[in-house]
Amino acid sequence: MTILGIAGSLRQGSYNRALLRAAREFLPEGTELVEHDLRDLPLYDGDVEAAGDPQPVVALKDAIRAADAILIATPEYNRGIPGVLKNAIDWASRPPLASPLARKPVAIMGASTGLGGTRRAQEQLRSALEFPGALVLEEPHVLVPEAFMRFDESGELADAGVRAELGDLLDALVRVAGDVTLAAA
Numbered sequence: 412m413t414i415l416g417i418a419g420s421l422r423q424g425s426y427n428r429a430l431l432r433a434a435r436e437f438l439p440e441g442t443e444l445v446e447h448d449l450r451d452l453p454l455y456d457g458d459v460e461a462a463g464d465p466q467p468v469v470a471l472k473d474a475i476r477a478a479d480a481i482l483i484a485t486p487e488y489n490r491g492i493p494g495v496l497k498n499a500i501d502w503a504s505r506p507p508l509a510s511p512l513a514r515k516p517v518a519i520m521g522a523s524t525g526l527g528g529t530r531r532a533q534e535q536l537r538s539a540l541e542f543p544g545a546l547v548l549e550e551p552h553v554l555v556p557e558a559f560m561r562f563d564e565s566g567e568l569a570d571a572g573v574r575a576e577l578g579d580l581l582d583a584l585v586r587v588a589g590d591v592t593l594a595a596a
Contacts, residue, residue, distance in 0.1 A: 412588060414438070415478035416446040419485035419496035419521075419532075424566065426522035426558035427484035430577070433568035434482060434520075437578040439585055444482065447474045455501040468502045475503055475511040480588035481545075482581075485521040487532035497539060504543035513544035516591055518584040520553035520577065522561070528554030548587060551579045 416431045435444050451467040459465065464472070475481065486493055504510045517540055521529025533554070540547050553576045555561055561570040568574055 412442040412479045412585060412592075413477065414442060414444045414584065414588070415474050415481045416444045417449065417481065417483045417496070417499065418446070419449075419483065419493040419536075421448075421450050421495060425486065426524075426555070426562060427486050429562055429566045429568065430484045430520060430522050430553075430555065431482065432566075433574070434484075434577060434581060437574075437581045439582075442585060445474070445478070447471060449495050449499050452495070452499055452502060455498055460502075460505060464502075471499060472503060472511045475515060478515070479592060480516040480518070480584050482518050482520070482584060483536065485519065485529055485532045485536055487521065487523045487525070487527065487529040490527075490531045492532045492535040492539065496536065500536075500539045500543075504539075507543070510543035512540060514546060514591065516546045516548070516584060516587040518548045518580050520555070520580060522555035522558040524558055526556050528556035530554055546587065546591065548580070548583055551576060551583060553577055553580050 418428045418431055420427045503512050519533050523529045537547050555573055561573050563569040
């Protein structure tokens with residue numbers, strides 16, 4: 412099974428990238444997490460789309476299609492979803508009736524230096540993903556507030572409670588992805 416990992420932050424040292432790295436520890440045998448960097452995606456533009464998807468967009472859509480499930484780690488910027496992540500969803504939601512996100516299991520998590528732990532960003536992300544038909548897990552929740560207290564100096568997830576939540580989230584995602592695969596067979 413392949414899980415596509417997407418961080419909504421471009422910064423190499425981001426807590427959300429660290430959260431994706433930590434997720435690898437909780438994957439069952441035979442499951443891999445492949446990260447996709449959003450850095451090269453152009454801004455969504457219908458005129459560009461009409462001329463043909465640029466290569467970074469094709470790569471994103473191909474990665475989504477090839478994955479059995481998606482794991483997204485989102486920061487929260489100004490009480491909302493980061494622009495780079497919303498842009499990726501806008502591209503991946505196209506074409507409207509044949510989006511690679513349709514029927515794709517998705518789990519959302521997020522880390523923030525604030526007290527909210529990305530709650531608002533996750534709500535917005537959930538709504539944006541449900542429109543093209545992604546199967547977004549409602550639970551369990553992984554909201555990491557005050558991330559600077561949850562990761563150690565080397566960027567490793569050190570908080571036992573968050574580690575348990577992350578394990579539960581990955582168990583649920585793998586279970587749902589397996590169910591979707593069986594139903595499609």
